[in-house]
Amino acid sequence: xxxLELVCPxxxxxxxxxxxxxxxDTVYCGFRDETNARxxxxxxxxxxxxxxxxxxxHRRGSKVLVAINTFPRAGAPELWRAAVDxxxxxxxxxxxxxxxxxxxxxxxxQPGLRRHLSVQAAAANPDAINFYAETFGVRxxxxxxxxxxxEIAAINREIECETEVFVFGGLCVxxxxxxxxxxxxxxxxxNMNGACSPAxxxxxxEEGSELVCGLGDFTINRVKKDAPAPYPTLCKGCFxxxxxxxxxxxxxxxLDAATLITEFASAGVxxxxxxxxxxxxxxxKTVVHTFRKAVEAQAKGLPIMANELxxxxxxxxxxxxxxxxxxx
Amino acid sequence: MQTSPNIVAVPxxxxxxxxxxPLLPLRLMLERLVSGLIRRRPGxxxxxxxxxxxxxxxxxxxxxxxxxxxPDPEHPSVEPLRRERAGAWDGxxxxxxxxxxxxxxxxxxxxxxxxSRDIIIEGDTEAVLAxxxxxxxxxxxxxxxxxxxxxxxRPAIEPFLRNVTPVAARITGLPLSRSxxxxxxx
Numbered sequence: 001x002x003x004l005e006l007v008c009p010x011x012x013x014x015x016x017x018x019x020x021x022x023x024x025d026t027v028y029c030g031f032r033d034e035t036n037a038r039x040x041x042x043x044x045x046x047x048x049x050x051x052x053x054x055x056x057x058h059r060r061g062s063k064v065l066v067a068i069n070t071f072p073r074a075g076a077p078e079l080w081r082a083a084v085d086x087x088x089x090x091x092x093x094x095x096x097x098x099x100x101x102x103x104x105x106x107x108x109x110q111p112g113l114r115r116h117l118s119v120q121a122a123a124a125n126p127d128a129i130n131f132y133a134e135t136f137g138v139r140x141x142x143x144x145x146x147x148x149x150x151e152i153a154a155i156n157r158e159i160e161c162e163t164e165v166f167v168f169g170g171l172c173v174x175x176x177x178x179x180x181x182x183x184x185x186x187x188x189x190x191n192m193n194g195a196c197s198p199a200x201x202x203x204x205x206e207e208g209s210e211l212v213c214g215l216g217d218f219t220i221n222r223v224k225k226d227a228p229a230p231y232p233t234l235c236k237g238c239f240x241x242x243x244x245x246x247x248x249x250x251x252x253x254x255l256d257a258a259t260l261i262t263e264f265a266s267a268g269v270x271x272x273x274x275x276x277x278x279x280x281x282x283x284x285k286t287v288v289h290t291f292r293k294a295v296e297a298q299a300k301g302l303p304i305m306a307n308e309l310x311x312x313x314x315x316x317x318x319x320x321x322x323x324x325x326x327x328x
Numbered sequence: 329m330q331t332s333p334n335i336v337a338v339p340x341x342x343x344x345x346x347x348x349x350p351l352l353p354l355r356l357m358l359e360r361l362v363s364g365l366i367r368r369r370p371g372x373x374x375x376x377x378x379x380x381x382x383x384x385x386x387x388x389x390x391x392x393x394x395x396x397x398x399p400d401p402e403h404p405s406v407e408p409l410r411r412e413r414a415g416a417w418d419g420x421x422x423x424x425x426x427x428x429x430x431x432x433x434x435x436x437x438x439x440x441x442x443x444s445r446d447i448i449i450e451g452d453t454e455a456v457l458a459x460x461x462x463x464x465x466x467x468x469x470x471x472x473x474x475x476x477x478x479x480x481x482r483p484a485i486e487p488f489l490r491n492v493t494p495v496a497a498r499i500t501g502l503p504l505s506r507s508x509x510x511x512x513x514x
Contacts, residue, residue, distance in 0.1 A: 011461065012375075012461065012464060012465035013465060014434075014464060014465045014466075014467050015464070015465070018434075040457060040461070041377065041379065041454050041455075041457050041458035041461065042375045042376065042377075042379075042457060042458035042459070042460065042461025042462045042465075043375075043461050046374070198454075199453045199454040199456075199457045200453075200454040202453040202454075203453060204448075204449055204450060204453065205450065206448065206450070211445075211448075225445075226445060227445075228443050228444065228445070229442055229443050229444075229445055230443070231439075278439075279437055279439055280431070280434065280436075280437045280438055280439070280460075280464045281434050281464055281465075281467075282434050282435060282436055282437045282464075282507065283437040283439070283440065285434075286437075311440060311444065312437055312439075312440045313440075313443065314439075314443050315443070
């Protein structure tokens with residue numbers, strides 16, 4: 001059996017090289033501007049770096065996908081269209097898009113450039129996916145992290161294009177591309193400016209034995225000494241609701257679906273995506289290497305090691321998320 | 329809670345021995361090192377963008393001094409200072425020397441060190457993140473940079489450092505040089 005395709009994150013050229021060396025079939029990355037949904041300071045690729053990195057990956061047999069997955073600002077589509085044109089010019093293997101206008105632009109102006117649908121489009125049923133495939137020639141859809149494995153299998157039975165699912169990393173359970181929680185707290189939209197909980201609005205303060213984590217004017221978490229520190233995203237914050245005080249939406253745990261790889265393969269999934277373009281080359285190297293071993297083991301019918309990467313994760317705990325539907 | 333493996337603290341007796349040492353030679357050495365980095369790696373400062381104008385306090389909590397870093401490409405400076413004389417800063421990164429060196433050398437992931445509370449960040453989070461990402465992409469080897477900072481004496485110093493560094497790393501447990509690209513595969 002052929003191993004599932006491993007799609008790996010790279011926030012910098014160094015991380016891209018680490019991913020390729022560690023066994024990534026495919027690396028995804030973005031330009032250094034608001035056209036991609038990991039627009040954090042110090043990250044991403046200049047035009048020259050993108051061209052060099054695509055060449056580097058191709059010479060070693062890996063593919064590069066360019067994420068242009070934010071939504072263009074009204075009246076200013078040029079930045080996003082230029083990103084599509086440049087990705088095509090540099091020889092990217094596909095672009096990952098979310099906006100229907102940009103999908104239409106890419107289909108008409110760069111028809112030879114393969115189009116993937118970003119998770120930011122939140123296409124979570126066969127009708128929506130078939131619409132994107134038939135209208136814009138989308139060849140692969142990245143599924144939102146809100147579906148069970150059974151639902152993924154049901155979707156795959158009714159669509160013609162490939163599916164890619166998240167297998168490891170930060171866990172977003174919102175309707176991606178539509179969530180406005182971070183924009184409410186910071187005034188900057190993850191979907192248009194490219195950063196959920198932008199670092200410019202994040203602050204940490206040691207108060208006695210507690211670490212206070214804030215986003216804009218809001219305190220999102222207070223954690224006791226030696227408890228894992230979270231990144232302050234509203235959906236993983238502590239809130240009071242009636243008599244309940246705690247993580248109302250989601251615990252600060254990370255996704256690790258390594259043990260479900262065989263089920264993903266049976267459900268007709270083509271590719272496994274690792275989240276983490278904002279992480280270091282050390283993270284990339286370790287996670288990609290671990291999942292390389294896992295997909296090879298799955299293809300040979302061997303057991304897959306579980307929970308090998310907890311120390312790298314937010315919350316220092318992992319979950320299989322909605323895939324197994326064991327949540328509150 | 330799991331903590332990142334292999335982070336060793338500088339032993340207390342060593343810390344005590346270091347306390348009276350003069351900081352001027354270290355400062356001169358570090359300024360040469362940073363100036364060289366700026367000349368040879370302009371990409372690092374492009375990644376820092378406007379954050380290059382900020383002041384970063386690098387605080388190895390197991391050393392008796394801190395480093396006040398201003399990575400301004402025009403007037404870079406890095407000052408070792410007694411902790412009580414650190415002065416004002418925009419962003420602070422604090423943790424054991426091993427954790428901080430491990431981040432620079434690609435041995436450890438900065439986010440994982442933060443999640444596990446092995447390092448602390450304070451102040452301008454955006455600036456700290458920009459610095460972390462810029463350093464991570466630069467794939468710096470501090471021992472290599474130190475050898476380069478010796479200028480004309482580099483040919484004499486480099487073989488010595490190359491031989492001594494792995495031994496010193498084994499004895500101290502500190503990640504003294506850039507992580508081997510292939511070490512994860514062993």
